[in-house]
Amino acid sequence: MIEIKNISYTYMKKTPFEKTALENISFAVNEGDFFAIAGHTGSGKSTLIQIIAGLIDLQSGSVEIDGESVKNKTARRKIGMVFQYPEHQLFEETVEKDIAFGPKNFGLSDEEISARIDEAMKQIDLDLNLKNVSPFELSGGQKRRTAIAGILALKPKYLILDEPTAGLDPKAKKILLGEIKKIHKARTTIILVSHSMEDIANLADRVTVLAQGKILFDGTPKKLFGQSEILKQAGLMPPPITQIMQKLQQAGLKVNSEIISFDEAEKEIFSACR
Ligand SMILES: Nc1ncnc2c1ncn2[C@@H]1O[C@H](COP(=O)(O)OP(=O)(O)OP(=O)(O)O)[C@@H](O)[C@H]1O
Numbered sequence: 001m002i003e004i005k006n007i008s009y010t011y012m013k014k015t016p017f018e019k020t021a022l023e024n025i026s027f028a029v030n031e032g033d034f035f036a037i038a039g040h041t042g043s044g045k046s047t048l049i050q051i052i053a054g055l056i057d058l059q060s061g062s063v064e065i066d067g068e069s070v071k072n073k074t075a076r077r078k079i080g081m082v083f084q085y086p087e088h089q090l091f092e093e094t095v096e097k098d099i100a101f102g103p104k105n106f107g108l109s110d111e112e113i114s115a116r117i118d119e120a121m122k123q124i125d126l127d128l129n130l131k132n133v134s135p136f137e138l139s140g141g142q143k144r145r146t147a148i149a150g151i152l153a154l155k156p157k158y159l160i161l162d163e164p165t166a167g168l169d170p171k172a173k174k175i176l177l178g179e180i181k182k183i184h185k186a187r188t189t190i191i192l193v194s195h196s197m198e199d200i201a202n203l204a205d206r207v208t209v210l211a212q213g214k215i216l217f218d219g220t221p222k223k224l225f226g227q228s229e230i231l232k233q234a235g236l237m238p239p240p241i242t243q244i245m246q247k248l249q250q251a252g253l254k255v256n257s258e259i260i261s262f263d264e265a266e267k268e269i270f271s272a273c274r
């Protein structure tokens with residue numbers, strides 16, 4: 001479990017540029033959760049996950065990973081962090097070397113590293129024949145998956161992804177989301193930062209909404225999409241399919257507006273029109 005208690009954070013403290021990014025944030029992520037963090041640009045999402053991963057030092061409050069402070073290296077090592085546009089950090093000559101970079105820093109044996117490279121590439125559906133290819137020859141989606149494989153090779157218990165589908169075309173986006181879903185099924189706890197209510201609807205069991213550094217909501221995506229005031233305050237919109245169902249209901253069709261997937265929507269509309 002990851003327990004976050006009373007986290008506040010201010011950038012450039014005691015200067016004219018002082019900016020409070022987080023205010024008194026508390027929540028817990030349980031093992032096996034698919035936990036989403038949503039919020040408008042500048043709401044504090046990236047600051048929060050960097051504090052959780054121990055990449056930004058705490059100013060107040062505490063972060064405990066399985067009961068151990070994030071200040072300890074053993075706790076931090078349980079967390080894998082995929083930054084936004086992680087492919088910008090690819091730098092080795094080959095895909096294999098890039099994926100091996102993290103595990104090498106962990107001091108693992110060559111044998112273990114090699115096994116982990118294969119496993120990570122399979123997990124994220126990268127063709128093993130790409131191992132000796134330069135990362136710069138890959139497609140955008142493949143580059144991103146190579147960068148993620150480098151984190152998977154560290155075998156994190158908790159995987160944090162900051163806007164993993166940003167800038168990908170619809171097909172690459174769909175593939176990547178499917179893979180993230182599989183990684184979760186294979187028992188990795190996921191924390192996903194996303195602007196996309198659609199992605200959150202399709203993947204997350206729980207979502208916390210940040211607005212101006214504060215938690216506005218913590219609960220299931222379904223519950224969130226029914227709370228138009230909270231969404232408005234946070235500068236977010238429900239997924240398109242939920243918006244359509246809400247409009248149909250307002251127009252008098254007897255449908256449930258708490259719908260977050262196309263399959264459910266199809267069934268609802270069919271039975272309402274019958
Ligand atoms: N290095 C920094 N120095 C000063 N202020 C910063 C720094 N990084 C972030 N901030 C400010 O802190 C606030 C929260 O930023 P953060 O990057 O955590 O938001 P975010 O929710 O991740 O936004 P986005 O959706 O655009 O990625 C913003 O007002 C931002 O301008």
Ligand SMILES: [Mg+2]
Nearest residue numbers: 045046047162
């Ligand atoms: Mg961010």
